[in-house]
Amino acid sequence: MKFRPIALAALLTLGMAPAVHASPTGVWRGSNEAWEKVCARCHLSGVGPELRGRQLPPEYIKQVVRHGFLAMPAFPHGAIDDATLDGVALYVSKSRLNAPAKPAAPAKKL
């Protein structure tokens, strides 16, 4: 049995406002997914700095995502389109920090 080809790109951009010169295909179902599957892997694990609850300006966040910053990789439009990034930046900017970021548990002494 073979599975039909899937064109994620075609399915996932629905509902996103087209931005000038933005990457026309989103690869994300929404900003939440991009946050969870990329950003959060470093920024909620202590690998990257805690961003929540700091009211970071969305423009600043977008700038760092596009340009990278030291260890933070730069993300081109093909990896995250403007509409999705807008959503991520807004989410991070407005987020509250209930519990401090959980740094990776250190290895147990065994």
Next chain:
Amino acid sequence: MTAQKTAPAAASGPAAPAILPPGVSAGDFAGAIREFITILGAENVLTDADHLAPYTKVMVAESEDLHRPAAVIMARTVEQVQKIMAVCNRVRVPIWPISTGRNFGYGSAAPQSAGQVILDLRHMNRILEVDPVMCTALVEPGVTYQQLKDYLVENNIPLWLSCPAPSAIAGPLGNTVDRGVGYTPYGEHFMMQCGMEVVLADGQVLRTGMGGVQNTNAWQVFKWGYGPYLDGIFTQSNYGVVTKMGMWLMPQPPVYKPFSIRYEKDEDIHDIVETLRPLRIAGVIPNAMVFANVMWEAAAIMPRSKYYQGTGTTPDHVLEEIKAKEGIGAWNVYAALYGTKEQVEVNWNIITGAIKASGKGRIITEEEAGETEPFKYRAKLMRGDMTLQEFGLYRWRGGGGSMWFAPVTVAKGSETRDQTELAKKILGEFGLDYVAEYIVGMRDMHHIIDVLFDRSNPEEMERAHACFAKLLSEFGKRGYAVYRVNTAFMDQTADLYGPVKRHVDQALKRALDPNGIIAPGKSGIRI
């Protein structure tokens, strides 16, 4: 960079490029850009500083100016790639193809030399086929591991991937054509690749292996096809643009048992290799296991400033303190067993027996490790799961500089001892750290050293560059060479492989791409 940028391109027309391809006039390049727009649409031809910025960020110890692209173009179809080739041949515009463009520490997305046009294939992101019976997949360049993983999970297909450490954002095609590695039994990715589609510089579309046979259904199951086997010449090379790749996937085993073995002393690396090599060659340990040193382990969980605020090489007494307080070994083995309960049990007994007989090494099971890092992310990698935890390496010293120095090692204890001593000595001369792991292949090991430095400090960047050059030459004198290298050191590395190899590489280049339009300088190859 943003300060000097021109206004972002709008639908009205592209921004004037900041730099031109070498030897191409502004007028000719503007003409090429117009043709790219006709082929791809204006939204897929990027020339303004804002859109080029993400492709310009590098981690290597050289100015980004040496790797600045003239433009970025994004194709979606094979036909578009063919048309791009025609324009590039006519105007002599060099293009640097990338798939997902996450080649961190090897040059990131940026070209080997300034003025090339990046051909970004991220939008060619269809998973064309997954065959759960034959356990194969056929993917386009822009497919990420995350996308493929999601597809398998959502469709309930019990197959596993093998991924490099930044699995969540990298992709199988780009990783495999650069001959990258992962950590499962399928960890040698190029070995598990089967069939390619390649757009050649003259616009022809080649299908390798069985792919040229009309109506074949064996493209993804038989690697060699007939006559000369060609897939290899499209890896780490610039002979074509790969637009499809077949790969084998691993059936999810009923039982998965990751484990770690902790060793206390630096010199234990000798006995680790001697104890475990026979088990790897015999297939008792089936995966690309890893021997990670104390700093690699520590970096995954904390910055070094927790124990050391100084600069330069981390002193040995600090490493001893970290080992004692954080419970990290001098060397830490990560391996796994896969199979039925019975199979895993038999192999587990063989392994524990061998460790016991060797008189050193402390085994840590998943149950003992619990939720702790780095065990958790290692266990994810050994089953091809998504993680970015290893980015912790960049927090160790900070500053975002990284170049992988990755010499091939014969899997012999004596050789690992020599290479480790030599690397530590040279890194020490330059005030840098020996942050290392060995990834165990079928007979070889990739000795992966992350040459970490502060890229925001010009003096340290210069030092890191000199250090890397010395690592290459001193290792070279002893018969050791790297399996892959960053864009700053491709020529020096090509020299290590000898003049005849360079000549043959060039002869192939001249035959397949006589105008030298595809990725000039990749692996030191030019017309």
